[in-house]
Amino acid sequence: MDSVLKIKCTLDALFGQGVSKCLPKDVTISYSKNTGRIKHVFQNDVLLCTLRTDGGLAITPYFAQILLKSKKFKENCLEIDDESKAFVQQGSSVFCKHVTWCGKNILIGGDVPILHNGKVIAVGKAVLSTRMIKSFKKGVAIKIRDSLKSLDSGV
Template identity: 50%
Template structure:
């Protein structure tokens, strides 16, 4: 639970079914490889110790209502491009949560709070909001994958 709180800068673990999570381990290193909930991979452990969210993981976190500050909301007119796995550009961002730093895992939503994708931020939230050009986030998994 502590690791999740550190990554997402919130007390998110209180709203998650931590006792129902399962883990797969690397045969080579013995380290955690995947976090699984209801037979679905919700996150992959990165080499830097962080979690790379999957779409299923984002759906689970969005149910907590504490993840908003880790989300990027884009204009509806670019939602289809994001669903296809295209990068999120600063000029299309309506909202960037205050927990977003450069290289943070982010959840990308449309204006109606529908999940579009998960990815990695390129810039911190304040720069995403200020800039009118450049990439705000790179999509790792989209709902059309």
């Protein structure tokens, strides 16, 4: 199977049918020296995602912003309030009480882009599902894996 086709199929399976249409045309793929499997996907030397051994994708905030062009992808996202934006950008977890909107496709253990005013500010791993996030008022909803802290602080 063609490597780009494999990436597209994985995107569609994880985030919804048709999300792969937002994948840029000029991607480069790096492979593992030991196994020969796809390891990373880049666009102009900027990391888009890493393929996990369990078949999942670890997407970057940059790639999440590209995929946000798809309406289906937005159902995998979560919107937070102004109060918690600075903390989340620094890499702190998202708590249920700070969630203002939640997509219907968030699953426990899945990658979740965190939005503020329609822009991706971080990407994390879901601790709770959509239904649980909506019903709980306390506790961690998403553990942040990658955020825009390096871009905002000028480093």
